[in-house]
Amino acid sequence: MKAESGLFQETEPSRVKAELIPERLWMEPGKLFNLWLRLTIEPGWHIYWKNPGESGLPTTVSWSLPPGVSLLELSWAVPEKFVDSLATSYGYKDQVLILATLSISPEVPAGSALRLDAEISYLVCREGCLPGSCSSSLALEVKKAAAPENKAYRHVFFAARLKLPEAARWPTSAEADQEAVRIFFQPPAEQDLDLLGASFFIENEGIIDYGSAEKWEKAASRYVLSLKRAPVSTELPAVIKGVLVLNRGSNQGNIKAFSLEVPLKEIKRL
Amino acid sequence: MKNSTLGGLAVLFFLLAAASLSADLKVGEKAPDFTGVDANGQSHTLSSYQGKIVVLEWLNHECPFVQKHYNSGHMQKLQKTYTAKGIIWFSIISSAPGKQGYCTPEQARVLTKEKDAAPTAVILDPEGKIGRLYDAKVTPHMFIIDQNGVLVYNGGIDNIRSTNIEDIPKAINYVEQALEEILAGQEVSVKTSQPYGCTVKY
Numbered sequence: 001m002k003a004e005s006g007l008f009q010e011t012e013p014s015r016v017k018a019e020l021i022p023e024r025l026w027m028e029p030g031k032l033f034n035l036w037l038r039l040t041i042e043p044g045w046h047i048y049w050k051n052p053g054e055s056g057l058p059t060t061v062s063w064s065l066p067p068g069v070s071l072l073e074l075s076w077a078v079p080e081k082f083v084d085s086l087a088t089s090y091g092y093k094d095q096v097l098i099l100a101t102l103s104i105s106p107e108v109p110a111g112s113a114l115r116l117d118a119e120i121s122y123l124v125c126r127e128g129c130l131p132g133s134c135s136s137s138l139a140l141e142v143k144k145a146a147a148p149e150n151k152a153y154r155h156v157f158f159a160a161r162l163k164l165p166e167a168a169r170w171p172t173s174a175e176a177d178q179e180a181v182r183i184f185f186q187p188p189a190e191q192d193l194d195l196l197g198a199s200f201f202i203e204n205e206g207i208i209d210y211g212s213a214e215k216w217e218k219a220a221s222r223y224v225l226s227l228k229r230a231p232v233s234t235e236l237p238a239v240i241k242g243v244l245v246l247n248r249g250s251n252q253g254n255i256k257a258f259s260l261e262v263p264l265k266e267i268k269r270l
Numbered sequence: 271m272k273n274s275t276l277g278g279l280a281v282l283f284f285l286l287a288a289a290s291l292s293a294d295l296k297v298g299e300k301a302p303d304f305t306g307v308d309a310n311g312q313s314h315t316l317s318s319y320q321g322k323i324v325v326l327e328w329l330n331h332e333c334p335f336v337q338k339h340y341n342s343g344h345m346q347k348l349q350k351t352y353t354a355k356g357i358i359w360f361s362i363i364s365s366a367p368g369k370q371g372y373c374t375p376e377q378a379r380v381l382t383k384e385k386d387a388a389p390t391a392v393i394l395d396p397e398g399k400i401g402r403l404y405d406a407k408v409t410p411h412m413f414i415i416d417q418n419g420v421l422v423y424n425g426g427i428d429n430i431r432s433t434n435i436e437d438i439p440k441a442i443n444y445v446e447q448a449l450e451e452i453l454a455g456q457e458v459s460v461k462t463s464q465p466y467g468c469t470v471k472y
Binding site for chain 2: 054055057086087123125127128129130131205206230231
């Protein structure tokens with residue numbers, strides 16, 4: 001039996017390390033503030049995206065923020081697919097950066113140092129899985145002056161930003177029958193997007209059969225993505241959410257990720 | 271005339287779709303038969319239990335999702351409650367030799383005793399034949415077969431996907447709910463759900 005057998009919780013040292021990295025050197029009252037959360041995962045192991053897919057558990061972040069500081073949005077990097085015996089899952093290996101957009105109230109007094117805490121709960125898997133948690137804290141000053149960027153991490157932020165999906169602001173629609181969920185979308189021509197190596201990560205749990213191939217078609221300027229319905233399907237949501245990854249300029253590897261939020265129309269057949 | 275042709279086509283489409291799905295395991299249809307050998311060397315054939323309700327539970331004692339239900343004593347309680355009511359409960363281990371959760375017959379006997387588990391039998395399926403026949407994806411993945419040999423439930427143990435013991439009292443246990451409904455002569459209200467857990471280590 002393996003060393004981890006019989007353990008209910010992961011023990012020290014944990015397989016996932018957390019680090020809070022500020023994009024600028026201090027916070028300004030009345031401004032937004034970008035705070036990055038870097039998770040470093042032990043080689044060979046992986047953790048999960050907000051929808052873990054067929055196995056695993058969502059990674060969650062719980063924040064302790066001082067009065068006057070609130071979390072506006074958490075942007076997750078594009079995950080990757082893990083295919084493990086029978087299950088297809090969505091997650092991260094090695095390293096992932098998640099962007100927290102914080103709002104700093106104009107009331108926050110300048111001259112103080114504020115403590116920001118994040119506690120991360122995850123299920124970390126290789127062949128077997130272990131639930132665990134890790135945390136990171138940061139004390140940052142508040143100043144009424146333009147905050148300089150955190151230059152030491154400039155390349156880290158640049159690379160991380162490329163992996164964050166941007167909201168797709170083009171016509172999309174979606175329909176579902178008993179067989180499949182179909183998403184129609186029409187990116188503007190100047191985006192020069194290509195279906196080669198395209199993939200989709202659905203955020204809604206339990207709707208599609210994760211193991212079935214995604215079927216992509218292009219008719220004129222319109223794309224259609226067909227996803228097979230799950231054999232044990234739950235009720236359909238009103239909105240399909242997910243991340244669409246497309247190639248840009250037909251260059252393999254030059255990917256662009258878009259987040260989609262599409263109202264879903266149910267089509268009843270006989 | 272045109273309308274009736276379209277109607278005919280729609281019916282044909284539906285039949286084709288139904289035919290292509292029937293290869294899959296379906297709730298409401300006859301459960302596939304199997305024979306498996308338990309940790310005591312005894313052989314069990316599903317069809318020989320016709321007339322009884324049968325629960326299939328996929329098991330891997332090293333999986334934290336399974337540990338959630340065993341460390342809380344909740345799985346054992348279900349096994350005791352329902353085997354006492356004449357229900358047949360098979361815990362099936364489909365882990366391959368060398369993979370997480372694999373048990374020799376002796377290890378399975380020791381673990382069953384240690385955990386105070388009370389299934390009718392722990393069936394060892396190291397080649398994954400029964401697991402693949404049922405397309406068991408995770409541990410614990412749960413199936414219920416009624417007195418007529420019809421599959422009436424395929425899914426998770428409950429509705430809260432977590433490894434946290436504290437979630438058990440808050441969850442709707444679909445297996446308990448379905449068994450109570452069958453025992454009361456009612457139709458199973460929740461027949462499928464997304465199973466959650468560790469992948470079966472075939």
